[in-house]
Amino acid sequence: MDYSEILYASEGGIATITLNRPDRLNAWTGRMHQEVKAAMRAAAEDEAVRVIVLTGAGRGFCAGADMQNLQTIQGGETRAATQAEAPFDPASAADFQKTYSYFPAVPKPIIAAINGPCAGLGLVISLYADLRFASDAAVFSTAFSRRGLIAEHGSSWLLPRLVGFANAADLLYSARRVSPAEALAMGLVNRVIPHEQFMAEVMAYAGMLAREVSPRSLREMKREIWNGLFQTLGEAIDSANADMAGSFVSEDFKEGVAHYVEKRAPAFTGR
Template sequence: MTTTAIELSVEDGVATLRLNRPEVRNAIDDATRGAMIDALEAAAGDPAVRALVVTGAGSAFCAGGDVRGMKQRLSAPPEDVAINGWRRQARTHRAVSLLHLFPKPTIAAVNGAAAGLGCDVALACDFIMAGEAAHFTMSFIARGLIPDGGGMYFLPRRVGLARAKELVFSGRRVAAQEAVAIGLADRVVPDADLPAAAHGWARELSAGSPAALALAKSVLDRSLEMGFEAVLAEGSKAQAICYTTAEHRASVAAFLERSAKR
């Protein structure tokens, strides 16, 4: 699947969603929001896809929201600015929610800048792998805005509340090595190795039962908002489903067969 704004390809069970506006450092405009929603829905529903890598074309991961679009929006009649923004936020939140709730492992392969909404998109993934030249910035403050793509939910869960406040209030740039040191990113690799390394990690993470992975992810993503007993209860329901899967049955049969031969 390829649109003007998004490229989606699948190789060896790993889908790669590439933001494809390199001339504006993959800034996200309204068309990109819609194309991202379509691509994520397609990849989530494709049984051939076992994991997802999100990256950017050219020299940047994503420079954030399209500032030219912001200027056009502000030229609307004053009484329309707020409701238009509310509608646009709904589309942004739909895209980020699809990424966060994607029922398979997700990796942001951050090449170059992940700024503003681009940083939020990276944070919505399960894991972040950064190239050596990558950098992150919650740059919303420089536009008189607040993080609106889930960053105020995801960032404190990665780096802690005080650190998240510091990064949001200052809007400062965080280089790849510091990002790993503070928990903002998970791994750093040479820039030239980033695509292959992210693809390989995605294959490794998605080698297990697709049902078990999806169910474990669904519980883990909610576990910080639940008490101990609620996590156990959700885990029990998920495990009951796992008991019925072909992967579980095959694994038990294979184990017993190996044991019988010893």
């Protein structure tokens, strides 16, 4: 796919997807949705890529759905047409086959590098990432209640699991602006980084994952964590026990032991 609303780059085991409508604070469009999905597939299928970073161009991450598009939705018209698209991975759990819930089906860690304002659908997109790092110039809002909308695209399920019921209710009901410090305190983001060092520190962390840990472990752990949200403790234990045998015969397990014993940098293959 030719990209017109995102940028895609791959270097050092890191694929960087940049939402690229800076004049609109990277407001989300149908075209951007398709381009991000295509870029995620390109990163997933590229064996050289081990980590994916999603960020925004200019001073914003994503201000939500483009308001010009929202103005075209009238009467009984809905965005239901987007629900009919093919799933990212038909073999994934049904919960990860919805329009925006496919990030968990991408078999590599996704880091949302939230460099600025992150609102509405932009916030939902970030919730589906595995990790969220925020610049101290970021600001967060669910926005939906101030547009006469509902808790869109699974945010009513995701937010309570990330920040607890009370915080989720506050964020959704009020749609107030939340600072990076408050977002960190409630668990909405993993880390807040000074804006001047933001992308350098994000890429340093992503580089650590790309170089120092097993891609196979990352792939399997991501699957375990997301599937675990739908399992009992016993089911999660049984599933992990069933997966353990495969780990013991993997190339990455052998390399994990060898590089530790030999006191050298690892050379994981992901197999």
